[in-house]
Amino acid sequence: MDTLFFCGNEVIRMLLLITYDVNTETSAGKNRLRKVAKQCENYGRRVQNSVFECIVDQAQSVKLKALLSEIIDDTVDSLRFYYLGSKYQTKVDHIGCDKGIDVDQPLIF
Amino acid sequence: MDTLFFCGNEVIRMLLLITYDVNTETSAGKNRLRKVAKQCENYGRRVQNSVFECIVDQAQSVKLKALLSEIIDDTVDSLRFYYLGSKYQTKVDHIGCDKGIDVDQPLIF
Numbered sequence: 001m002d003t004l005f006f007c008g009n010e011v012i013r014m015l016l017l018i019t020y021d022v023n024t025e026t027s028a029g030k031n032r033l034r035k036v037a038k039q040c041e042n043y044g045r046r047v048q049n050s051v052f053e054c055i056v057d058q059a060q061s062v063k064l065k066a067l068l069s070e071i072i073d074d075t076v077d078s079l080r081f082y083y084l085g086s087k088y089q090t091k092v093d094h095i096g097c098d099k100g101i102d103v104d105q106p107l108i109f
Numbered sequence: 110m111d112t113l114f115f116c117g118n119e120v121i122r123m124l125l126l127i128t129y130d131v132n133t134e135t136s137a138g139k140n141r142l143r144k145v146a147k148q149c150e151n152y153g154r155r156v157q158n159s160v161f162e163c164i165v166d167q168a169q170s171v172k173l174k175a176l177l178s179e180i181i182d183d184t185v186d187s188l189r190f191y192y193l194g195s196k197y198q199t200k201v202d203h204i205g206c207d208k209g210i211d212v213d214q215p216l217i218f
Contacts, residue, residue, distance in 0.1 A: 017191060019128060021157040048130040048187055050159065065202070074205040078157055081202040082126060082191060093174070093190040096183040 015088035016044070016054045016061050016081060018068070023076040035071045036079075039064065047098065124197035125163045125170050125190060127153070127177070132185040144180045145188075148173065156207065 018040055022033040040046070043064050044054025056064065061083075068079055084091050127149055131142040149155070152173050153163025165173065170192075177188055193200050 019157055019160045047189060048128055051128045051189065069204050072205055076206060078205040078207055080156060080160065082193060083200045084191060084193065091192045095178050096181055096187040097185060098187055
């Protein structure tokens with residue numbers, strides 16, 4: 001991992017990209033989908049239907065991953081995590097509607 | 110960008126993640142969706158419904174982005190590109206079904 005999360009006492013935030021496919025053939029599946037989206041909304045911004053960009057520190061990253069893994073049914077659902085580091089501004093590009101996080105500006109929570 | 114694409118005469122490949130939302134309310138939209146997926150399949154592997162992981166060099170990355178931008182309707186569709194560099198093996202994590210690209214092994218085309 002090329003990201004340093006801590007520098008002295010400073011907590012370093014990174015871009016964690018979360019993508020998911022949740023099987024919604026059943027009502028239980030639809031419920032899981034809602035729960036996954038709700039948890040992701042607590043930590044980041046939805047940029048596409050099943051894609052969230054989250055600016056998190058290491059502790060938040062670990063916590064969010066644990067929360068999501070408890071929600072999904074790992075026999076039919078899929079969760080992917082992409083760690084884009086703290087210098088993510090030049091690592092994201094967009095074409096089309098809704099730009100999501102402005103990659104030219106640091107995100108301030 | 111922290112990725113060096115060329116080192117001497119060696120072409121460096123990187124992981125380019127492509128996510129998309131294509132508005133399929135019309136038959137033209139469904140057609141665009143098929144075309145986007147088909148182009149992505151030429152360069153990488155579908156790991157979720159609207160998520161492709163592509164191992165490409167700089168020239169391929171530029172070409173693919175240009176091809177996709179010609180297909181979509183940028184007033185209603187969304188394409189996002191995430192550049193995860195050449196050392197992507199530790200930057201991808203997965204929970205659930207279908208692991209996609211094996212992130213522990215270099216991808217050989």
